[in-house]
Every structure is written in C-alpha cells, then in structure tokens.
Amino acid sequence: MDRTECPICGPGEDWDVFNPFCRACGGPLLFQRTERRRAFRKEARLPLERYADYLPLPSIDPGLSLFEGNTPLLRLGRVSQALGLTVLAKNETQNPTWSFKDRGTSVAVQKAVAMGIRAIGTVSTGNMAASTAAYGARAGLRTVILVKEDTGPEKIISTAVHGPTLLAVHGDYGGLFRKSYDLGRKFGIYFANSTDPLRLEGYKLTAFEVYEQLGNKPPDALVLPVSSGGHFIGLMRGFIELKADGLISDLPFMAGVQAEGCSPLARAVDEKKRTFTRFPHPSTIAQAISNPDPPGGNAVLSYIRTYGGTVLAVSDGEMLEAQKRLSEHEGLFCLPDSAAALAGLMKLRETSSLKSGETAVLVLTGSGLKNLHLAGQAPPAVVRADLDNLDDTLTSLA
C-alpha cells in the first residue's frame, strides 16, 4: 500500500485515490519516499523510466506515455546579459500537449491503469483539461473533464478533439474542485486534479532533469508561476529528494510568481502569515494562474518557511512585457502566465536574493498558441503590400 505524507503535518495514512488530502490540515498529500536504493537509469528513453526508482509506480508502460518531459534547458543570451545572471529556460511548451501538465498526467495515468481504474478525470481551466483528455485517449480510459462554463473556445476545442466526456459547469470553481472527489468515489473516476499526489511525482522529474542538464548541479534559483501550488510543491520535492540522497548539498532558491490580480500566496508571504486568505475578486489576464484559493497554498508557504524561497506578484503589464521579451529576444513564445516567471525574476533581481553571475532557471509552463487572442491584444504589426511594388515597400522599411 502507498503511504502518504503531508508537507505541513508529516507522515499520514494510506493513499486514497478519491480523497488525497491531509486529514489534519486539508492540504495536498505526497507519497512517502521508499527506502529502496535509487539510481537514475541513464540508458532509458523515457523520463518515467530514467527516474523510475523515484516514482511510486510498480512498473512503467511506455505505451501509455506520449513521451512527455526531456524538455530543453536553453540559455537566454540577452536576458542573461541584461540581468547580469545566467538565465536558462526550461521549455515545457515542447511537451506532447504543449504544457507542463503532461508530466503529471503521465504518472497519474500509469497508476490508474496499474490499479485497474477505468476512468480518469480532472477539473481544469485549460492546459490540464487537454492533457488529461489526450492521455486518457491514449490509454483507452473513459475520461471526464469538468471545466468552468466560461472556458474559451480554444481550450474547449483542444480538449474536445480527444473525445472525453466534457462538461462545462455553472457554479463556484472551488466548489467544483471539492465536488469532483465525491463524484470520483461514486462513479469510480480518478480525478487527477492540480495537486494530485501522482501529478506532483511527475513534476519532481523536472527538478531531476534540470539537475542533470546543469551538469549534476542545482541552479541557484528556480522561478515559476504558481497557481494551485502543485507544480511548485512537486519541483521542491524533487530537489529535496536529491538532497536527501546526497546528490546536492543546497536547494535552489525557489520563487513562485503570481499575478497581482490574484496573489493570495504573495500576499501571505508579504504579511509573513503561515496560511493564506482566499483572494477576493480575482482579476488578471493570466487565467492559468488565477486560482484565488489554491489547494496547495499553505504547503507552499510551509516549504518556504522551512527551506527559503518566496512568492511574489507581477502585474499583467509586466507579464505581457516579459512575454514580448521572450518572443522578440529569445524566440520563445509562451503564455503571459508562463512569462510571469521572467517578470518575477526581474523583480527578484532588484532584491538581494540573487547575486551577479548566479544561475536562474525559469520554467516556461505553456505554449503561447494556447491563448493567441491575448498575444494579439495589440494588433499584430503587419504591413500590407503588393507583389508589384515589394521593392519600394522594403526600401521604405529598411
């Protein structure tokens, strides 16, 4: 049986797929580390196989994978120069459904199939919906996706193509999140939501990849957007396990970035509180990180108290500026919600958290193609021209 632990309260009960929350604090659970001997399997093709010793899976079926992970870590030349740091981007937009969510979904689906569960589901505003629908289709599982009623057409379409049961639900999103677990137990559906313990196991592997890509070293800082807290917790846990195994001596400074218009955790950090308060009236363009009541929020705050790190907030304008910088200077087109990581790093550089020459990794979580209308806020700069006088047009633009 799989034993769990809570990042805040410590060791907990056996894992319950239909209720993966701490009985004491209500926060998300992690799987306990097993005591077996671990090693990276360097000859494996899939990250799931490479890091299998670190995963609570009895075996890996490559047929269920879409070959997620193994994403590039790119040096950002001009950003590095401008900030006096070595800045690298972990480009999660090159995953099979073009967001980091695939890493979590892949582990959840492996476990579901191993346990004989026939249906998986998720509650999502977008990237996780498409990811879960894709992996559910690949595995031949029944898939139930619950989205908010106002979810945009791009996100609906890129989920619906995989043929899930797709419900657009009227009602409070936090309530929908909680309700999904009741539905799961009643209908036998494994709802792998944002802070699901197996998702967090998948996000751990990003930490392992970064460590290996840097030549078996952690970065000095790792900056990523934070919404539910699941991604942050998973990455942190990955570095904690590397340290526990003696592979690294220091954890990176972990910085989570939220949108000013929905920043319950940044506010709690500012106010030095142990627990956050639901953020009233969220308002931001960054839908993928606009959770006012993040289920993993208090665990993130607890990790920061114990290991250092921070959560800070950036404005929509700063995110859009960072998105532009990444696309115009580095050739990387990600969501503003992802570019928040760069906006956060620029703020962090003004503090004393990072010293010149240190190495910072930004996690770019989702492809810019997932919200083109936003990128197109300012009308795109297109010049109309005629084939017959292209020479003149180009001369005038030179």
Add this chain to the structure above:
Amino acid sequence: MDRTECPICGPGEDWDVFNPFCRACGGPLLFQRTERRRAFRKEARLPLERYADYLPLPSIDPGLSLFEGNTPLLRLGRVSQALGLTVLAKNETQNPTWSFKDRGTSVAVQKAVAMGIRAIGTVSTGNMAASTAAYGARAGLRTVILVKEDTGPEKIISTAVHGPTLLAVHGDYGGLFRKSYDLGRKFGIYFANSTDPLRLEGYKLTAFEVYEQLGNKPPDALVLPVSSGGHFIGLMRGFIELKADGLISDLPFMAGVQAEGCSPLARAVDEKKRTFTRFPHPSTIAQAISNPDPPGGNAVLSYIRTYGGTVLAVSDGEMLEAQKRLSEHEGLFCLPDSAAALAGLMKLRETSSLKSGETAVLVLTGSGLKNLHLAGQAPPAVVRADLDNLDDTLTSLA
C-alpha cells in the same frame, strides 16, 4: 566553397544563397556530400551537433538553436492493430515552434550567421513563417516574412510576436516565391524558402533520428504530407546518405500524401509522367499542403523513379477522419494536413506496397493548435451542467 548538386541533373555549381536552383532544370539544389569520414556524435545534446559530420556547417553555435529535433517516435497501438502493421508516429509537433519547419530553419540560421548574413526571410503560408521569425529573433537577425494576404489571424499572430518585418502581400504566391530571391539579392536577405538547400539538410536529420530510434534500421515505409517537396527530398536524402555510408542496405518505401483538391504530384505519379503540371484551382482545407506548383515536385518524381515510393492523394474528409483517429485513439492532436499521412497509409495498406507486420513511420508535421477553427468544424461535444446536479448529469451520461 559549397558545391551543389541537383537531384535530377547531378553535380552543379557553387552554392548561391540568393539563387539556389539548378541552372538546367530549375529545381531545388542539394549540397554535395563531402568525402570526409563521418560518425554520429552520440554524446551531443543537440541533433545539429550529433549529426554535425553530415551537415555543411563549419561549426555549430548552440546559442542559435532552440533545441529543435530529438522528437519522439511513438508506437500507435490501435492504428497498428487495425492495419496489421507496426505504425509509429514521428511527432514533429514537439518542436520549438510546434512544426517540422524548425529543423530546416535551424540549419539555415547557423549558416547565415557563419557567413555574416544579417537578414533572413521566408515566403510562407504559416508554419515556416513562425519558425523563421522565432529563429531570426533568437539569432538577433533582421527577419523579413512574406505571407499571402489572406493568411489567418492565428498564423499572423504566432509570427508577429517575434517582431519580424511582416508583409501580407497581394499577388500570385508562385510569383512571390520567385520574387523573394530578387529581393534577397537586392537587400542582402537570405530567403530560406521551402526547398532551400540548408532546410533540406535539416530535414535529413529526421531520417537519422528515425533510423536510430528503430535500433539502427530504416522503417519499411515512411509516409508524410507533401507540398513544396522539400521535406520529402530532405528525408529521402537522409536515407540515401545512410545507405551510401553502408549503415542501411535498403531505403524505406517513401510515400508522399497530397490533398485531392491540390495534388499535382499524385496526378503525375498516376499518369506516369516525369514532370508534373500546375494544379488548376486548388481547393482543400489543408492549407499547409496546398501548393499547386511545388518547386521540388519534379525532384520528388525523379527520386520515386529511381528509388521507388509514391505520391497519393486523400480527400479532406479522409484527413479529418484520420485527425480524429489520431486524437481520439492515440492522444495526438495534429493538423489535418499532418493527419494526411495516416489517411495516406490507410490507402497504401489497400495496395500491395506494404506487407502485414511491416513497420511504417508517419511524420506528424504540425500541431493541431495551429488551426483550431478547423478542428472545431463540427461543434465540440460539450455538455452544459450545473454544479448542483452534476451527479444526475454524470449518471445520465454513464
């Protein structure tokens, strides 16, 4: 100096970046093979470095790369079973700008920078525009992108984000293609268009990766969409070089797939002609493969005469059905223009070209996110529901 050769006419002149066409037949040129000793550099991280011995580049600057290539080769379980073959997908949608074009752009940009060229360009209907703009931005080059005046907003936006000079041009597309080389010479812009010799070098690497991913073997067949012919020629050339080096003894059966509504090469193959005729009044949903006058068309026909293979045509309906099959059964969401490869394979299976149990590789060229409105042709299957009676809704759907 780089010497060229024509796939049809044989060895040619020195390479001219502003006029990379055969003086005899007008077709696209390839670089001549150098006679140096070659090997795969198995420890390299970038495909450009791994296969550097096979590329006409003096050196590789990883700082210009976005870490293109190294894409998964996935077994398609249900498709394999249905067709009685081992069918694998080479998933080029996981490239940095989510299409195979990045492989070609990366090589062109390496060469441009090595030669001191300060501006690159392309004439494109979509994927190549975004790719060229992204790599141009990364390299700090001036970038000039020429698109048709009716190019859709998604493709405009995903190109414009990288800050190129972007011209939407009124006039004949074939004329624009030819005109671009005049502009290139006049303004010092390297127009790396669809059949550019350096692009073809990049596409060769897909053949090398497939060979290695299959355990140092070619597939029995390789199926891919064909428009300009550049991708087909590059892949074919890759396998020809593997054979010339004694690494494989047989070339795969190469099958190009076109849309029935724009199938000049399939028609020429049907009619056993050495050269194709411009396709009148193209009409297909598959814009990425709707070139009625493909510049590499006769070279494709020549390769097929010499080495075997074919070009066949599929209907828009067959492409959409194949797109649905890939997304609902395999979890892969690609453009219908890419799913054409599966539609083509299904046709091919009805002929005697493939025997039961043989291995076929489909090249999935571009992400479905690049044309969501098309995927949404049939309204997506979404059920409206209310949080308060989700139980009843799910019961009714079970």
